[in-house]
Amino acid sequence: MSSNKIFEIDNTKKIIILFAFIFFFVILLLTSIFRTVNDKKHSISLKAEKKELPVRGDIISEDNFKISTSKKLYRAEIDTRHISPEKKELFLNLFSIYSGIDYKTLKDKLTEGEKTPGNLVLSYSINSRSAKNLKELDFKLSQLGVFTARMVNGSKLVKRLTISESGEKRGFAYENTLTPVIGYISKFETDNGKTKVNGVKGLEKYYNTYLNNVKDGILKGQRDVINYVSFDKNSEMTQRVDGATLNLNIPLKLQKNNETTLDNHKKKLNADEIIVAIMESKTGKILTMASSNRFNPESIRQEDIPNLNVNAVEYQFEPGSVVKPLSISLAMDKGLIKKNESFPAYNSGGGKGAYPIGRFTIKDDHKFTKSYLSLDDIVIFSSNIGTLQIAQRLTGPEFFEGMKKFGFGRKTGIDLPYEKKGLMPKIWQFSANDKDKRDNIFKATVSYGQGMTSTFIQLIKSYSVFNNDGVMVTPRIVDHITYDGQKYKPFDDKPEKIISKETALEMKRMLVKTVDEGTGRSARIPGLEIGGKTGTAQIARGGKYLKKYISSFVGFVNDDKGNSYTIGVTVFNPNSTGVNWYYYYASQSAVPVFKEIVQNLVKLNYLIPKEGIIQ
Secondary structure (H helix, E strand, O other), rough: OHHHHHHHHHHHHHHHHHHHHHHHHHHHHHHHHHHHHHOOOOOOOOEEEEEOOOOOOOEOOOOOEEEEEEEEEEEEEEEHHHEEEHHHHHHHHHHHHHOOOOHHHHHHHHHHHHOOOOEEEEEEEHHHHHHHHHHHHHHHHHHOOOOOOEEOOOOOEOOOOEEEEEEEEEOOOOOOOOOOOOOEEEEEOOOOOOEEEEOOOOOHHHHHHHOOEEEEEEEEEEOOOOEOOOOOOOOEEEEEEEEOOEEEEOOHHHHHHHHHHHHHHHHHOOOEEEEEEEEOOOOOOOEEEOOOOOOOOOOOOOOHHHHOOOOOHHHHHHHHHHHHHHHHHHHHHHOOOOOEEEEOOOOOOOOOEEEEEOOOEEEEOOOOOOOOHHHHHHOOOOHHHHHHHHOOOOOOHHHHHHHHHOOOOOOOOOOOOOOOOEEEHHHHHHHHHOOOOOOOOHHHHHOOOOOOOOOOHHHHHHHHHHOOEEEEEEEEHHHEEEOEEEOOOOOOOEEEEEEOHHHHHHHHHHHHHHHHOOOOOOHHOOEEEEEEEEEEEEEOOEEEEEEEEEEEEEEEEEEEOOOEEEEEEEOOOOOOOOOHHHHHOOOOOOHHHHHHHHHHHHHHOOOOOOOOOOO
Protein backbone atom coordinates (compact mmCIF):
# COMPACT_ATOMS: atom_id res chain seq x y z
CA MET A 1 0.00 0.00 0.00
CA SER A 2 1.40 3.36 -0.92
CA SER A 3 2.00 6.14 1.56
CA ASN A 4 -0.58 8.35 -0.22
CA LYS A 5 -3.36 5.83 0.40
CA ILE A 6 -2.41 5.49 4.08
CA PHE A 7 -2.49 9.28 4.44
CA GLU A 8 -5.97 9.44 2.82
CA ILE A 9 -7.29 6.79 5.27
CA ASP A 10 -5.88 8.68 8.27
CA ASN A 11 -7.52 11.93 7.09
CA THR A 12 -10.85 10.18 6.61
CA LYS A 13 -10.71 8.76 10.16
CA LYS A 14 -9.90 12.18 11.55
CA ILE A 15 -12.84 13.76 9.71
CA ILE A 16 -15.18 11.01 10.93
CA ILE A 17 -13.94 11.43 14.50
CA LEU A 18 -14.29 15.24 14.26
CA PHE A 19 -17.89 15.00 13.01
CA ALA A 20 -18.63 12.47 15.72
CA PHE A 21 -17.38 14.91 18.37
CA ILE A 22 -19.37 17.75 16.80
CA PHE A 23 -22.52 15.61 16.68
CA PHE A 24 -21.98 14.58 20.31
CA PHE A 25 -21.61 18.18 21.48
CA VAL A 26 -24.67 19.26 19.47
CA ILE A 27 -26.69 16.52 21.15
CA LEU A 28 -25.40 17.64 24.56
CA LEU A 29 -26.28 21.27 23.79
CA LEU A 30 -29.80 20.44 22.59
CA THR A 31 -30.37 18.20 25.59
CA SER A 32 -29.22 20.98 27.90
CA ILE A 33 -31.49 23.54 26.26
CA PHE A 34 -34.44 21.14 26.37
CA ARG A 35 -33.88 20.45 30.08
CA THR A 36 -33.49 24.14 30.86
CA VAL A 37 -36.70 25.07 29.06
CA ASN A 38 -38.65 22.29 30.77
CA ASP A 39 -37.13 22.54 34.22
CA LYS A 40 -39.72 24.56 36.21
CA LYS A 41 -37.36 25.05 39.08
CA HIS A 42 -34.93 27.00 36.98
CA SER A 43 -37.24 28.68 34.46
CA ILE A 44 -38.15 32.39 34.81
CA SER A 45 -41.91 32.92 35.06
CA LEU A 46 -43.32 35.30 32.46
CA LYS A 47 -46.71 35.39 34.18
CA ALA A 48 -47.72 38.37 36.32
CA GLU A 49 -50.76 39.54 38.30
CA LYS A 50 -51.91 43.09 38.94
CA LYS A 51 -54.68 44.24 41.28
CA GLU A 52 -56.75 47.37 40.71
CA LEU A 53 -57.99 49.20 43.80
CA PRO A 54 -61.79 49.80 43.98
CA VAL A 55 -63.20 52.83 45.79
CA ARG A 56 -66.08 53.67 48.13
CA GLY A 57 -69.47 54.27 46.51
CA ASP A 58 -70.94 57.67 45.67
CA ILE A 59 -73.86 59.51 47.25
CA ILE A 60 -75.99 61.09 44.52
CA SER A 61 -78.89 63.55 44.78
CA GLU A 62 -82.28 62.88 43.21
CA ASP A 63 -81.35 65.27 40.37
CA ASN A 64 -78.13 63.33 39.73
CA PHE A 65 -75.48 65.52 41.39
CA LYS A 66 -72.63 63.79 43.21
CA ILE A 67 -72.80 64.97 46.80
CA SER A 68 -70.08 62.66 48.07
CA THR A 69 -67.59 60.70 45.98
CA SER A 70 -64.25 58.91 46.29
CA LYS A 71 -61.26 59.30 44.00
CA LYS A 72 -58.31 56.98 43.72
CA LEU A 73 -54.95 58.24 44.96
CA TYR A 74 -51.48 57.18 43.81
CA ARG A 75 -48.06 57.07 45.43
CA ALA A 76 -44.99 58.44 43.60
CA GLU A 77 -41.74 56.81 44.76
CA ILE A 78 -38.05 56.87 43.75
CA ASP A 79 -34.77 55.39 44.98
CA THR A 80 -32.43 58.30 45.70
CA ARG A 81 -29.40 56.08 44.90
CA HIS A 82 -30.51 55.85 41.25
CA ILE A 83 -30.85 59.58 40.55
CA SER A 84 -27.93 60.96 38.52
CA PRO A 85 -26.48 63.94 40.46
CA GLU A 86 -26.03 65.85 37.20
CA LYS A 87 -29.71 65.33 36.28
CA LYS A 88 -31.27 66.02 39.67
CA GLU A 89 -32.45 69.55 38.79
CA LEU A 90 -33.93 68.26 35.56
CA PHE A 91 -35.81 65.58 37.51
CA LEU A 92 -37.16 68.07 40.06
CA ASN A 93 -38.34 70.55 37.45
CA LEU A 94 -40.07 67.97 35.28
CA PHE A 95 -41.64 66.12 38.22
CA SER A 96 -42.99 69.42 39.57
CA ILE A 97 -44.56 70.27 36.20
CA TYR A 98 -46.13 66.84 35.67
CA SER A 99 -47.38 66.38 39.26
CA GLY A 100 -48.40 69.92 40.12
CA ILE A 101 -46.39 69.72 43.35
CA ASP A 102 -44.41 72.83 44.31
CA TYR A 103 -40.73 72.68 43.24
CA LYS A 104 -39.39 73.82 46.62
CA THR A 105 -41.48 71.24 48.47
CA LEU A 106 -40.06 68.52 46.22
CA LYS A 107 -36.48 69.75 46.58
CA ASP A 108 -36.70 69.87 50.38
CA LYS A 109 -38.15 66.35 50.46
CA LEU A 110 -35.45 64.98 48.15
CA THR A 111 -32.66 66.70 50.11
CA GLU A 112 -34.00 65.21 53.34
CA GLY A 113 -34.37 61.79 51.74
CA GLU A 114 -30.76 61.76 50.52
CA LYS A 115 -29.58 61.82 54.14
CA THR A 116 -30.66 58.18 54.36
CA PRO A 117 -30.30 56.93 50.75
CA GLY A 118 -32.92 54.49 49.52
CA ASN A 119 -36.61 54.49 48.71
CA LEU A 120 -38.31 57.88 49.06
CA VAL A 121 -42.03 58.57 48.69
CA LEU A 122 -42.49 61.95 47.05
CA SER A 123 -46.29 61.98 47.44
CA TYR A 124 -49.10 59.70 48.61
CA SER A 125 -51.89 61.84 47.08
CA ILE A 126 -51.35 61.93 43.33
CA ASN A 127 -54.65 62.05 41.44
CA SER A 128 -55.47 59.77 38.50
CA ARG A 129 -54.67 62.33 35.82
CA SER A 130 -51.29 63.24 37.32
CA ALA A 131 -50.50 59.54 37.83
CA LYS A 132 -50.99 58.91 34.11
CA ASN A 133 -48.76 61.87 33.27
CA LEU A 134 -46.05 60.71 35.67
CA LYS A 135 -46.00 57.24 34.12
CA GLU A 136 -45.25 58.88 30.79
CA LEU A 137 -42.61 61.06 32.47
CA ASP A 138 -40.89 57.95 33.84
CA PHE A 139 -40.17 56.76 30.29
CA LYS A 140 -38.92 60.18 29.21
CA LEU A 141 -36.63 60.50 32.22
CA SER A 142 -35.13 57.13 31.42
CA GLN A 143 -34.35 58.28 27.87
CA LEU A 144 -32.77 61.45 29.25
CA GLY A 145 -30.42 59.42 31.43
CA VAL A 146 -31.81 60.67 34.74
CA PHE A 147 -31.69 57.20 36.31
CA THR A 148 -28.35 55.40 36.80
CA ALA A 149 -27.54 51.73 37.34
CA ARG A 150 -26.09 50.19 40.52
CA MET A 151 -24.49 46.83 41.12
CA VAL A 152 -26.76 44.66 43.26
CA ASN A 153 -25.71 41.05 43.97
CA GLY A 154 -23.30 41.11 41.04
CA SER A 155 -25.89 42.42 38.58
CA LYS A 156 -26.66 45.87 37.26
CA LEU A 157 -30.00 47.24 38.49
CA VAL A 158 -31.84 50.44 37.56
CA LYS A 159 -34.76 51.66 39.70
CA ARG A 160 -36.94 54.25 38.02
CA LEU A 161 -39.92 56.38 39.07
CA THR A 162 -42.63 54.13 40.52
CA ILE A 163 -46.32 55.11 40.43
CA SER A 164 -48.67 52.82 42.39
CA GLU A 165 -52.12 52.98 43.99
CA SER A 166 -52.04 54.32 47.55
CA GLY A 167 -55.72 54.47 48.47
CA GLU A 168 -58.68 56.82 48.08
CA LYS A 169 -59.81 60.29 49.05
CA ARG A 170 -63.42 61.20 49.93
CA GLY A 171 -64.62 64.45 48.40
CA PHE A 172 -67.69 66.60 49.07
CA ALA A 173 -68.25 68.73 45.97
CA TYR A 174 -70.86 71.04 47.50
CA GLU A 175 -68.99 71.57 50.79
CA ASN A 176 -71.54 72.10 53.61
CA THR A 177 -74.65 71.25 51.56
CA LEU A 178 -76.82 68.50 53.10
CA THR A 179 -74.80 68.48 56.29
CA PRO A 180 -75.07 67.22 58.94
CA VAL A 181 -77.34 64.61 57.24
CA ILE A 182 -74.63 63.48 54.82
CA GLY A 183 -72.24 62.96 57.77
CA TYR A 184 -68.47 62.73 57.63
CA ILE A 185 -65.74 60.08 57.44
CA SER A 186 -62.47 58.95 59.05
CA LYS A 187 -59.44 57.39 57.35
CA PHE A 188 -57.85 54.03 58.11
CA GLU A 189 -55.04 51.96 56.62
CA THR A 190 -55.59 48.42 55.30
CA ASP A 191 -53.26 45.49 55.88
CA ASN A 192 -51.61 46.13 52.52
CA GLY A 193 -50.96 49.79 53.32
CA LYS A 194 -53.81 51.35 51.33
CA THR A 195 -55.76 54.35 52.67
CA LYS A 196 -59.52 53.75 52.94
CA VAL A 197 -62.38 55.54 54.72
CA ASN A 198 -65.25 54.68 57.06
CA GLY A 199 -68.39 56.69 57.79
CA VAL A 200 -68.62 58.24 61.26
CA LYS A 201 -71.97 60.07 61.19
CA GLY A 202 -75.01 60.57 58.98
CA LEU A 203 -75.63 58.65 55.76
CA GLU A 204 -71.91 57.87 55.48
CA LYS A 205 -72.23 55.91 58.74
CA TYR A 206 -75.67 54.32 58.28
CA TYR A 207 -74.81 52.89 54.84
CA ASN A 208 -71.11 52.31 55.52
CA THR A 209 -71.28 48.56 54.78
CA TYR A 210 -72.95 49.18 51.40
CA LEU A 211 -70.61 52.02 50.46
CA ASN A 212 -67.52 49.95 51.29
CA ASN A 213 -68.71 46.72 49.66
CA VAL A 214 -65.94 46.55 47.05
CA LYS A 215 -64.10 43.93 44.97
CA ASP A 216 -60.56 44.25 43.61
CA GLY A 217 -59.99 44.31 39.89
CA ILE A 218 -57.47 41.61 38.83
CA LEU A 219 -55.44 41.28 35.62
CA LYS A 220 -53.38 38.12 35.01
CA GLY A 221 -51.18 37.76 31.94
CA GLN A 222 -47.71 37.97 30.41
CA ARG A 223 -45.39 40.62 31.74
CA ASP A 224 -43.22 42.77 29.54
CA VAL A 225 -39.59 43.79 30.01
CA ILE A 226 -40.43 46.59 32.43
CA ASN A 227 -42.74 44.35 34.49
CA TYR A 228 -46.09 45.67 33.21
CA VAL A 229 -48.87 43.15 32.55
CA SER A 230 -49.69 43.11 28.85
CA PHE A 231 -53.23 42.31 27.79
CA ASP A 232 -53.93 39.70 25.10
CA LYS A 233 -56.41 36.90 24.33
CA ASN A 234 -54.80 34.62 26.94
CA SER A 235 -55.07 37.17 29.76
CA GLU A 236 -57.55 36.81 32.62
CA MET A 237 -59.32 39.97 33.73
CA THR A 238 -61.80 40.61 36.56
CA GLN A 239 -63.36 44.07 36.56
CA ARG A 240 -63.15 46.02 39.81
CA VAL A 241 -66.45 46.61 41.62
CA ASP A 242 -66.74 49.89 43.51
CA GLY A 243 -68.95 50.30 46.56
CA ALA A 244 -72.70 50.78 46.24
CA THR A 245 -74.06 54.15 45.14
CA LEU A 246 -76.71 55.78 47.33
CA ASN A 247 -79.44 57.40 45.23
CA LEU A 248 -81.21 59.96 47.40
CA ASN A 249 -84.78 61.23 47.35
CA ILE A 250 -83.41 64.75 47.96
CA PRO A 251 -82.96 67.08 44.96
CA LEU A 252 -79.87 69.28 45.33
CA LYS A 253 -81.50 72.49 44.07
CA LEU A 254 -84.44 72.26 46.47
CA GLN A 255 -82.11 71.41 49.36
CA LYS A 256 -79.86 74.42 48.69
CA ASN A 257 -82.83 76.80 48.36
CA ASN A 258 -84.20 75.62 51.69
CA GLU A 259 -80.80 75.90 53.38
CA THR A 260 -80.59 79.52 52.21
CA THR A 261 -84.03 80.13 53.71
CA LEU A 262 -82.89 78.73 57.06
CA ASP A 263 -79.69 80.80 57.00
CA ASN A 264 -81.67 84.02 56.48
CA HIS A 265 -84.22 83.27 59.20
CA LYS A 266 -81.59 82.16 61.69
CA LYS A 267 -79.93 85.55 61.31
CA LYS A 268 -83.24 87.38 61.65
CA LEU A 269 -84.38 85.38 64.69
CA ASN A 270 -80.89 85.11 66.22
CA ALA A 271 -81.77 81.44 66.88
CA ASP A 272 -79.42 78.66 67.97
CA GLU A 273 -80.56 76.46 65.08
CA ILE A 274 -83.46 75.97 62.67
CA ILE A 275 -84.29 72.61 61.11
CA VAL A 276 -86.80 71.67 58.42
CA ALA A 277 -87.95 68.49 56.70
CA ILE A 278 -90.22 67.90 53.70
CA MET A 279 -91.66 64.42 53.26
CA GLU A 280 -94.03 63.00 50.64
CA SER A 281 -97.10 62.20 52.73
CA LYS A 282 -98.00 59.00 50.90
CA THR A 283 -94.54 57.49 50.30
CA GLY A 284 -92.29 58.72 53.13
CA LYS A 285 -89.70 60.05 50.68
CA ILE A 286 -87.70 62.87 52.29
CA LEU A 287 -87.24 65.71 49.77
CA THR A 288 -85.42 68.00 52.20
CA MET A 289 -83.79 67.60 55.55
CA ALA A 290 -81.93 70.80 56.30
CA SER A 291 -80.27 72.61 59.17
CA SER A 292 -79.02 76.17 59.53
CA ASN A 293 -75.94 74.74 61.32
CA ARG A 294 -73.71 73.08 58.74
CA PHE A 295 -70.04 72.24 58.18
CA ASN A 296 -67.62 71.18 55.45
CA PRO A 297 -66.88 67.45 55.94
CA GLU A 298 -63.46 67.86 54.28
CA SER A 299 -62.25 70.44 56.80
CA ILE A 300 -64.02 70.15 60.14
CA ARG A 301 -63.02 72.93 62.54
CA GLN A 302 -63.19 73.10 66.31
CA GLU A 303 -66.24 75.37 66.14
CA ASP A 304 -68.04 72.83 63.93
CA ILE A 305 -68.13 70.13 66.62
CA PRO A 306 -71.55 71.16 68.04
CA ASN A 307 -73.00 70.91 64.51
CA LEU A 308 -71.91 67.34 63.74
CA ASN A 309 -75.05 65.71 65.20
CA VAL A 310 -78.24 65.38 63.15
CA ASN A 311 -80.53 67.07 65.68
CA ALA A 312 -83.59 66.13 63.63
CA VAL A 313 -83.15 62.56 64.90
CA GLU A 314 -80.69 62.84 67.81
CA TYR A 315 -82.11 65.68 69.94
CA GLN A 316 -85.06 65.02 72.27
CA PHE A 317 -87.25 67.90 73.44
CA GLU A 318 -90.72 68.66 74.78
CA PRO A 319 -92.70 69.31 71.59
CA GLY A 320 -95.52 71.37 73.09
CA SER A 321 -98.88 71.97 71.44
CA VAL A 322 -98.10 70.18 68.15
CA VAL A 323 -99.03 67.00 70.06
CA LYS A 324 -102.60 68.15 70.74
CA PRO A 325 -104.12 66.96 67.42
CA LEU A 326 -102.59 63.52 68.02
CA SER A 327 -104.03 63.01 71.50
CA ILE A 328 -107.43 64.44 70.48
CA SER A 329 -107.61 62.14 67.45
CA LEU A 330 -107.09 59.10 69.71
CA ALA A 331 -110.30 59.97 71.59
CA MET A 332 -112.13 60.81 68.36
CA ASP A 333 -111.17 57.46 66.86
CA LYS A 334 -112.71 55.61 69.82
CA GLY A 335 -115.98 57.54 69.54
CA LEU A 336 -115.45 59.33 72.85
CA ILE A 337 -116.43 62.77 71.51
CA LYS A 338 -120.04 63.53 70.60
CA LYS A 339 -120.89 65.48 67.50
CA ASN A 340 -121.15 69.22 68.24
CA GLU A 341 -120.09 68.59 71.86
CA SER A 342 -118.86 71.56 73.90
CA PHE A 343 -116.26 71.58 76.69
CA PRO A 344 -116.01 73.92 79.70
CA ALA A 345 -113.39 76.65 79.26
CA TYR A 346 -112.85 77.00 83.06
CA ASN A 347 -112.38 80.72 82.60
CA SER A 348 -114.54 81.82 85.54
CA GLY A 349 -116.50 84.30 83.51
CA GLY A 350 -113.70 85.48 81.24
CA GLY A 351 -109.92 85.59 80.85
CA LYS A 352 -107.48 82.69 80.84
CA GLY A 353 -108.84 79.38 82.02
CA ALA A 354 -107.52 77.53 85.09
CA TYR A 355 -108.11 73.79 85.52
CA PRO A 356 -107.14 72.24 88.90
CA ILE A 357 -105.65 68.74 89.08
CA GLY A 358 -104.78 67.91 92.68
CA ARG A 359 -102.09 70.36 93.72
CA PHE A 360 -101.52 71.44 90.11
CA THR A 361 -103.32 74.07 88.06
CA ILE A 362 -103.39 73.88 84.26
CA LYS A 363 -103.84 77.18 82.40
CA ASP A 364 -104.48 78.30 78.85
CA ASP A 365 -102.26 80.77 77.02
CA HIS A 366 -105.20 82.28 75.14
CA LYS A 367 -108.12 84.20 76.55
CA PHE A 368 -111.57 82.80 75.89
CA THR A 369 -114.56 85.07 76.49
CA LYS A 370 -117.05 82.23 76.13
CA SER A 371 -117.65 79.63 78.83
CA TYR A 372 -117.69 76.61 76.52
CA LEU A 373 -115.39 75.59 73.69
CA SER A 374 -116.21 73.56 70.62
CA LEU A 375 -113.79 70.90 69.36
CA ASP A 376 -112.83 73.28 66.55
CA ASP A 377 -112.05 76.00 69.13
CA ILE A 378 -109.81 73.65 71.10
CA VAL A 379 -107.73 72.74 68.04
CA ILE A 380 -107.74 76.10 66.25
CA PHE A 381 -106.91 78.20 69.30
CA SER A 382 -104.79 75.55 71.03
CA SER A 383 -106.54 75.11 74.34
CA ASN A 384 -104.61 73.09 76.94
CA ILE A 385 -107.70 72.74 79.12
CA GLY A 386 -109.93 71.55 76.31
CA THR A 387 -107.31 69.04 75.15
CA LEU A 388 -106.70 67.52 78.57
CA GLN A 389 -110.44 67.08 79.19
CA ILE A 390 -110.64 65.02 76.01
CA ALA A 391 -107.52 62.99 76.86
CA GLN A 392 -108.92 62.10 80.30
CA ARG A 393 -111.69 60.12 78.59
CA LEU A 394 -109.08 57.57 77.50
CA THR A 395 -107.90 54.94 79.95
CA GLY A 396 -104.21 54.96 80.83
CA PRO A 397 -103.40 51.98 78.56
CA GLU A 398 -105.47 53.45 75.71
CA PHE A 399 -103.63 56.77 75.87
CA PHE A 400 -100.19 55.17 76.30
CA GLU A 401 -100.63 52.65 73.49
CA GLY A 402 -102.20 55.29 71.26
CA MET A 403 -99.19 57.59 71.62
CA LYS A 404 -96.95 54.60 70.95
CA LYS A 405 -98.89 53.86 67.77
CA PHE A 406 -98.29 57.44 66.66
CA GLY A 407 -94.58 56.69 67.01
CA PHE A 408 -93.61 58.23 70.35
CA GLY A 409 -91.27 56.24 72.53
CA ARG A 410 -90.00 54.25 69.53
CA LYS A 411 -87.70 54.92 66.59
CA THR A 412 -89.17 56.07 63.31
CA GLY A 413 -86.90 53.79 61.25
CA ILE A 414 -85.42 56.65 59.23
CA ASP A 415 -82.13 55.73 57.56
CA LEU A 416 -79.85 57.70 59.87
CA PRO A 417 -77.75 56.39 62.77
CA TYR A 418 -78.04 57.26 66.46
CA GLU A 419 -81.79 57.94 66.29
CA LYS A 420 -83.32 58.61 69.71
CA LYS A 421 -86.70 57.24 70.84
CA GLY A 422 -87.85 60.09 73.06
CA LEU A 423 -89.21 59.60 76.57
CA MET A 424 -92.76 58.80 77.61
CA PRO A 425 -94.07 58.34 81.16
CA LYS A 426 -94.55 54.67 82.07
CA ILE A 427 -97.93 53.11 81.46
CA TRP A 428 -98.65 52.74 85.19
CA GLN A 429 -98.26 56.52 85.57
CA PHE A 430 -101.09 57.05 83.08
CA SER A 431 -103.19 54.42 84.86
CA ALA A 432 -102.60 55.46 88.48
CA ASN A 433 -105.95 57.18 88.97
CA ASP A 434 -108.15 55.29 86.51
CA LYS A 435 -109.88 53.23 89.20
CA ASP A 436 -111.50 56.13 90.95
CA LYS A 437 -111.92 58.15 87.69
CA ARG A 438 -109.98 61.13 89.02
CA ASP A 439 -107.97 63.32 86.63
CA ASN A 440 -104.51 62.06 85.75
CA ILE A 441 -101.72 64.65 85.65
CA PHE A 442 -99.60 62.58 83.25
CA LYS A 443 -102.37 62.26 80.68
CA ALA A 444 -103.11 65.95 81.10
CA THR A 445 -99.60 67.28 80.47
CA VAL A 446 -98.61 64.75 77.78
CA SER A 447 -101.83 65.47 75.89
CA TYR A 448 -100.49 68.97 75.13
CA GLY A 449 -96.84 67.98 74.68
CA GLN A 450 -95.25 68.44 78.12
CA GLY A 451 -93.90 65.81 80.50
CA MET A 452 -92.65 63.82 77.48
CA THR A 453 -89.95 64.24 74.85
CA SER A 454 -89.87 63.49 71.16
CA THR A 455 -87.59 64.01 68.22
CA PHE A 456 -88.32 66.29 65.29
CA ILE A 457 -88.58 63.36 62.87
CA GLN A 458 -91.16 61.63 65.11
CA LEU A 459 -93.41 64.68 64.70
CA ILE A 460 -93.01 64.61 60.91
CA LYS A 461 -93.86 60.91 60.77
CA SER A 462 -96.90 61.22 63.05
CA TYR A 463 -98.39 64.14 61.09
CA SER A 464 -98.30 62.15 57.84
CA VAL A 465 -101.33 60.31 59.26
CA PHE A 466 -103.61 63.34 58.82
CA ASN A 467 -102.59 63.82 55.19
CA ASN A 468 -102.72 60.13 54.26
CA ASP A 469 -106.16 58.85 55.33
CA GLY A 470 -104.95 57.67 58.75
CA VAL A 471 -101.91 55.75 57.44
CA MET A 472 -98.41 56.48 58.74
CA VAL A 473 -95.33 56.03 56.51
CA THR A 474 -91.64 55.60 57.32
CA PRO A 475 -89.40 58.56 56.38
CA ARG A 476 -86.62 57.61 53.95
CA ILE A 477 -83.71 59.68 52.65
CA VAL A 478 -82.34 57.04 50.25
CA ASP A 479 -84.59 55.87 47.43
CA HIS A 480 -82.42 52.93 46.30
CA ILE A 481 -78.84 51.74 46.06
CA THR A 482 -77.01 50.81 42.86
CA TYR A 483 -74.42 48.04 43.07
CA ASP A 484 -72.52 46.41 40.23
CA GLY A 485 -75.03 47.76 37.73
CA GLN A 486 -78.13 46.55 39.62
CA LYS A 487 -80.69 48.56 41.63
CA TYR A 488 -81.77 47.44 45.10
CA LYS A 489 -84.15 48.67 47.80
CA PRO A 490 -82.30 48.36 51.13
CA PHE A 491 -85.57 48.20 53.09
CA ASP A 492 -89.12 46.89 52.86
CA ASP A 493 -91.37 49.37 54.63
CA LYS A 494 -94.97 48.59 55.48
CA PRO A 495 -97.34 51.54 56.13
CA GLU A 496 -99.16 51.47 59.49
CA LYS A 497 -102.86 52.17 59.90
CA ILE A 498 -103.09 54.41 62.99
CA ILE A 499 -106.59 55.92 62.93
CA SER A 500 -109.60 55.61 60.66
CA LYS A 501 -109.86 57.57 57.45
CA GLU A 502 -112.88 59.43 58.87
CA THR A 503 -110.95 60.57 61.96
CA ALA A 504 -107.96 61.60 59.86
CA LEU A 505 -110.10 63.67 57.49
CA GLU A 506 -111.91 65.38 60.38
CA MET A 507 -108.63 66.34 62.07
CA LYS A 508 -107.24 67.43 58.70
CA ARG A 509 -110.23 69.75 58.29
CA MET A 510 -109.55 71.34 61.68
CA LEU A 511 -105.82 71.75 60.94
CA VAL A 512 -106.65 73.52 57.66
CA LYS A 513 -109.03 75.74 59.63
CA THR A 514 -106.19 76.42 62.11
CA VAL A 515 -104.15 77.92 59.24
CA ASP A 516 -107.17 79.80 57.84
CA GLU A 517 -108.40 81.23 61.16
CA GLY A 518 -106.08 80.28 64.03
CA THR A 519 -102.44 80.29 65.13
CA GLY A 520 -101.11 79.30 61.69
CA ARG A 521 -102.66 82.14 59.70
CA SER A 522 -99.35 83.51 58.40
CA ALA A 523 -98.72 80.19 56.58
CA ARG A 524 -101.59 80.73 54.13
CA ILE A 525 -100.88 80.68 50.38
CA PRO A 526 -103.80 81.11 47.95
CA GLY A 527 -104.48 78.11 45.73
CA LEU A 528 -102.97 75.52 48.11
CA GLU A 529 -104.48 73.39 50.86
CA ILE A 530 -102.35 74.05 53.95
CA GLY A 531 -102.94 72.77 57.46
CA GLY A 532 -100.85 72.50 60.59
CA LYS A 533 -100.35 73.21 64.25
CA THR A 534 -98.00 75.46 66.18
CA GLY A 535 -96.16 74.41 69.31
CA THR A 536 -94.07 76.43 71.75
CA ALA A 537 -92.30 74.78 74.66
CA GLN A 538 -89.69 75.80 77.19
CA ILE A 539 -86.33 74.05 77.15
CA ALA A 540 -85.94 71.83 80.22
CA ARG A 541 -82.52 71.17 81.70
CA GLY A 542 -81.54 69.67 85.03
CA GLY A 543 -85.17 69.27 86.07
CA LYS A 544 -85.91 72.99 85.56
CA TYR A 545 -87.41 75.04 82.78
CA LEU A 546 -85.12 77.70 81.32
CA LYS A 547 -86.17 80.99 79.80
CA LYS A 548 -85.40 79.49 76.42
CA TYR A 549 -87.94 78.19 73.95
CA ILE A 550 -88.37 75.71 71.12
CA SER A 551 -90.94 76.79 68.55
CA SER A 552 -92.39 74.39 66.00
CA PHE A 553 -94.91 74.25 63.20
CA VAL A 554 -95.81 70.86 61.76
CA GLY A 555 -98.34 70.45 59.00
CA PHE A 556 -98.99 69.62 55.38
CA VAL A 557 -99.57 71.19 51.98
CA ASN A 558 -101.45 69.83 48.96
CA ASP A 559 -102.29 71.04 45.48
CA ASP A 560 -104.99 69.75 43.13
CA LYS A 561 -102.39 67.97 40.95
CA GLY A 562 -101.80 65.23 43.52
CA ASN A 563 -98.67 66.70 45.12
CA SER A 564 -98.86 66.09 48.86
CA TYR A 565 -96.21 66.90 51.48
CA THR A 566 -95.83 66.77 55.24
CA ILE A 567 -93.55 69.57 56.45
CA GLY A 568 -92.07 70.47 59.81
CA VAL A 569 -90.07 73.45 61.07
CA THR A 570 -88.46 73.77 64.49
CA VAL A 571 -86.64 76.87 65.74
CA PHE A 572 -84.34 76.35 68.72
CA ASN A 573 -84.13 79.30 71.10
CA PRO A 574 -85.21 82.24 68.95
CA ASN A 575 -84.26 85.61 70.43
CA SER A 576 -87.26 86.62 72.52
CA THR A 577 -85.89 89.65 74.36
CA GLY A 578 -86.32 93.39 73.93
CA VAL A 579 -88.41 94.55 71.00
CA ASN A 580 -88.41 90.99 69.58
CA TRP A 581 -89.91 89.41 72.70
CA TYR A 582 -92.69 87.80 70.63
CA TYR A 583 -90.26 85.69 68.51
CA TYR A 584 -90.57 82.76 70.88
CA TYR A 585 -94.15 82.23 69.68
CA ALA A 586 -94.16 79.64 66.90
CA SER A 587 -96.57 81.83 64.95
CA GLN A 588 -93.85 84.50 64.76
CA SER A 589 -90.83 82.25 64.14
CA ALA A 590 -91.58 78.75 62.81
CA VAL A 591 -94.66 79.61 60.72
CA PRO A 592 -92.94 82.25 58.50
CA VAL A 593 -90.16 79.73 57.81
CA PHE A 594 -92.78 77.12 56.90
CA LYS A 595 -94.43 79.52 54.46
CA GLU A 596 -91.13 80.30 52.70
CA ILE A 597 -90.34 76.59 52.42
CA VAL A 598 -93.71 76.08 50.69
CA GLN A 599 -92.92 79.02 48.40
CA ASN A 600 -89.66 77.30 47.44
CA LEU A 601 -91.65 74.20 46.49
CA VAL A 602 -93.87 76.36 44.31
CA LYS A 603 -90.93 78.12 42.62
CA LEU A 604 -89.37 74.79 41.69
CA ASN A 605 -92.71 73.33 40.49
CA TYR A 606 -93.15 70.75 43.23
CA LEU A 607 -96.49 72.47 43.94
CA ILE A 608 -98.90 74.15 41.51
CA PRO A 609 -101.33 76.64 43.18
CA LYS A 610 -104.73 76.93 41.53
CA GLU A 611 -104.31 80.66 40.89
CA GLY A 612 -100.65 80.18 39.94
CA ILE A 613 -99.56 83.07 42.17
CA ILE A 614 -97.87 83.47 45.56
CA GLN A 615 -98.91 86.14 48.04
